[in-house]
Amino acid sequence: MRKVSALFLVTIFLITGCQTIPKDALTLSPESLAERQMQTRKYETKDEGKILSACAGLLQDMGFNLDESETKLGLITSSKMRSAENAGQIAGAVLIALLGGGATPVDKEQKMRASVITRPVGERGEYIAVRVTFQRIVWNTRGQVTKSESIIDPAIYQEFFDKLSKAIFLEGQEI
Amino acid sequence: MKRKLSLILIASVFFFTGCATTQQRLLDSESSQVQLRSIQTRAFDTTDKEKTLRTVMSTLQDLGFVLDKADATLGTVSATKLKGYALRMTVTVRPRGETQLLVRANVQYNVQPVTDPEPYQQFFASLEKAMFLTAHQAD
Numbered sequence: 523m524r525k526v527s528a529l530f531l532v533t534i535f536l537i538t539g540c541q542t543i544p545k546d547a548l549t550l551s552p553e554s555l556a557e558r559q560m561q562t563r564k565y566e567t568k569d570e571g572k573i574l575s576a577c578a579g580l581l582q583d584m585g586f587n588l589d590e591s592e593t594k595l596g597l598i599t600s601s602k603m604r605s606a607e608n609a610g611q612i613a614g615a616v617l618i619a620l621l622g623g624g625a626t627p628v629d630k631e632q633k634m635r636a637s638v639i640t641r642p643v644g645e646r647g648e649y650i651a652v653r654v655t656f657q658r659i660v661w662n663t664r665g666q667v668t669k670s671e672s673i674i675d676p677a678i679y680q681e682f683f684d685k686l687s688k689a690i691f692l693e694g695q696e697i
Numbered sequence: 698m699k700r701k702l703s704l705i706l707i708a709s710v711f712f713f714t715g716c717a718t719t720q721q722r723l724l725d726s727e728s729s730q731v732q733l734r735s736i737q738t739r740a741f742d743t744t745d746k747e748k749t750l751r752t753v754m755s756t757l758q759d760l761g762f763v764l765d766k767a768d769a770t771l772g773t774v775s776a777t778k779l780k781g782y783a784l785r786m787t788v789t790v791r792p793r794g795e796t797q798l799l800v801r802a803n804v805q806y807n808v809q810p811v812t813d814p815e816p817y818q819q820f821f822a823s824l825e826k827a828m829f830l831t832a833h834q835a836d
Binding site: 541542543544545547548549550551554557558561589590592594595596597599635636637639641653655656657658659670671672 | 747750751754755758759760761762763764765766767768769770774777778779780781782783784804806807809811813815816817819820823
């Protein structure tokens with residue numbers, strides 16, 4: 523009896539107790555310096571506008587639509603919706619259905635966001651630093667969020683900056 | 698036995714009513730306005746609004762946020778952090794007298810306002826380091 527009432531109390535607490543923010547949500551993580559380095563490159567120019575417009579062009583190359591921008595602060599934010607279907611997951615769901623397990627939700631679509639910040643660095647502001655960050659939210663076939671995360675994959679950032687160098691060159695050549 | 702049951706009943710009523718009703722959440726007026734401002738605001742000894750905003754933006758990136766929007770004239774920045782949870786934050790910067798800027802932050806964790814002082818202290822501690830300036834309590 524005692525066990526049951528204790529269980530009951532715990533359940534009620536879990537259902538109605540307001541969640542609180544994780545302790546480390548607003549503290550710098552040990553990885554934050556490495557992440558900053560991975561997400562940042564600097565270019566030798568004083569023309570922040572030129573770099574920002576190259577970034578806008580690059581985001582368009584990658585299929586993003588621009589949401590907001592503020593040139594005075596060096597910011598561009600963009601997003602795109604893409605399919606999140608993956609063959610493995612669908613195959614798993616089909617197998618479960620065949621075994622009589624009913625319909626299982628699978629990932630359906632994802633919203634991917636990218637935001638770019640530029641800022642003058644160096645003693646006389648002779649460089650423009652560019653930092654890009656990506657995140658995504660994935661929904662399944664029932665409309666539930668299955669993933670919400672930052673994208674921390676060095677290869678993605680490497681490719682972004684390789685392409686940015688090209689974009690800066692192309693715009694310099696007015697192509 | 699009866700006593701225990703009534704205790705459970707009282708406890709559950711308490712838990713069920715712990716959060717405000719749905720409509721009252723529009724103005725979130727259960728917390729003190731003055732107290733909330735003092736938790737969320739710090740003063741910095743600088744008048745460079747643009748530089749302060751840029752520092753706020755890079756601090757937010759350091760903390761794992763992706764910027765949503767910024768407005769230099771109004772002095773506001775909004776950003777979102779996704780890490781299994783959604784943390785949305787707006788920071789405003791405005792002048793205070795001739796020598797200082799007031800920086801105010803407010804945070805939303807999933808669907809709840811954050812009114813606990815600790816997360817704000819952590820945010821301003823990171824901002825202080827990036828600004829190379831001390832954050833003063835504003836009042």
